Amino acid sequence: MSKLFVVPTPIGNLEDMTFRAVRILKEVDLILAEDTRTSGVLLKHFEIRTPQQSHHKFNEHQTVNHVVERIRSGQTIALISDAGTPAISDPGFLLVRACVEAGIEVECLPGPTAFVPALVASGLPNDRFCFEGFLPQKKGRQTRLNQLADEKRTMIFYESPFRLTKTLAQLAEVFGKERKASVSREISKIHENTQRGTLAELTAHYTENPPKGEIVICVAGKENEKA
Numbered sequence: 348m349s350k351l352f353v354v355p356t357p358i359g360n361l362e363d364m365t366f367r368a369v370r371i372l373k374e375v376d377l378i379l380a381e382d383t384r385t386s387g388v389l390l391k392h393f394e395i396r397t398p399q400q401s402h403h404k405f406n407e408h409q410t411v412n413h414v415v416e417r418i419r420s421g422q423t424i425a426l427i428s429d430a431g432t433p434a435i436s437d438p439g440f441l442l443v444r445a446c447v448e449a450g451i452e453v454e455c456l457p458g459p460t461a462f463v464p465a466l467v468a469s470g471l472p473n474d475r476f477c478f479e480g481f482l483p484q485k486k487g488r489q490t491r492l493n494q495l496a497d498e499k500r501t502m503i504f505y506e507s508p509f510r511l512t513k514t515l516a517q518l519a520e521v522f523g524k525e526r527k528a529s530v531s532r533e534i535s536k537i538h539e540n541t542q543r544g545t546l547a548e549l550t551a552h553y554t555e556n557p558p559k560g561e562i563v564i565c566v567a568g569k570e571n572e573k574a
Contacts, residue, residue, distance in 0.1 A: 349418050351446045352425040353439065355432040355458025356389055358561070359535035363459050369393045371456065376422040379414065381429045381438060402426065404438045411445045418451050432460045436480040436505055461534050462503045465563035468541045469501070469529035472568070476501040482514070492521045499568040508532070508558040512550060518566060519546035527567040533560035 352371050357363040372378060372395045379402035380386035386399060402410055418424055426433050426442060432455075433439030446453050466473050477500045482488050495502060506514050511530070518528070524547035531541040538560065542552060546566070 349421050349423050350452035350454055351414075351418060351442070352423070353433050353443065353453065353455040354425045354427050355456060355460065356386075356427050356430055357535065358430040358459045358461050359533065359539070361389070361392060363535055364389075364393065365456070365458060368456055368458060369395065372397055372425055372427070374423070375425040377417070377424045379424060379426045379442070381427070381433075385429045386427060397425075402438060402442070407438050407441050411442050414442060415445050415449050415451065418446065419449065430459070432458060435460050435462075459535070461505070461531075461561060461563050464534050465529070465531035465541070466501065466503055466565055468531060469565035470543060471501045471527060471529065471565050473501060476503060478503045481505045484510075488517075492517060496521050497569055499570045501568050502566045504564040504566070506562045506564055508560060508562055511558055511562050511564075512553045514564070515546055515550040515553065518564070519550055522546065522566060522569075529565045530558070531563045531565070532558055534563065536560070 352375060354368050354371055356368070372390070375397055378386070378397050378399045380399045381403045383399045383401055414424060426439055428437040428439065431437065434443060443453055462478055466476060477498060479502055482491060482504060504514070519526070525545050528546050528549055529541055529543045530549055530553070533539045542549060544552070
């Protein structure tokens with residue numbers, strides 16, 4: 348039966364790829380990839396020879412209807428991103444929504460995503476949390492931070508290494524310098540590291556030690572800051 352498979356791919360270590368993910372990618376008619384060059388390395392490693400087609404945030408509005416029609420015609424298609432689970436701070440939502448609205452079956456495989464290991468390793472309460480992804484870079488950024496000032500759950504943010512220090516300083520200004528937090532980078536890669544402390548301590552640390560790699564910030568909720 349034709350359907351859309353949403354297939355997570357490793358965020359670092361290729362050993363995080365599941366047997367099922369490899370099998371599905373070998374069996375489908377087409378793989379939609381965020382960057383076919385990046386995905387090509389992964390597919391070659393696992394000897395996956397399925398044809399690829401580019402599907403990213405700059406063209407997904409134009410390609411969604413075409414993909415839906417291909418699945419309706421009987422094809423089975425897999426969606427992957429450069430790393431992690433598609434649609435989590437990556438392209439994918441528009442296609443999944445279009446397939447659901449068209450009555451097409453969507454199956455999402457479990458697999459890698461950066462914020463879960465970062466949250467668990469943070470040492471902060473993780474029974475309840477809110478995932479914020481990337482904050483707005485300019486318009487709406489301060490407004491969103493102000494809205495989160497009284498959030499009681501642990502908050503999770505994605506950030507680039509180039510904006511990390513500035514973001515930590517902004518979080519400290521809004522949430523308080525003594526609010527507990529953690530910064531995880533290069534999750535599942537050779538140089539994986541999690542730094543824990545107050546927002547003031549983390550700001551000072553990364554001011555002196557500019558980071559590299561993908562970043563996940565976890566910040567304690569207001570009621571948990573003294574936990």
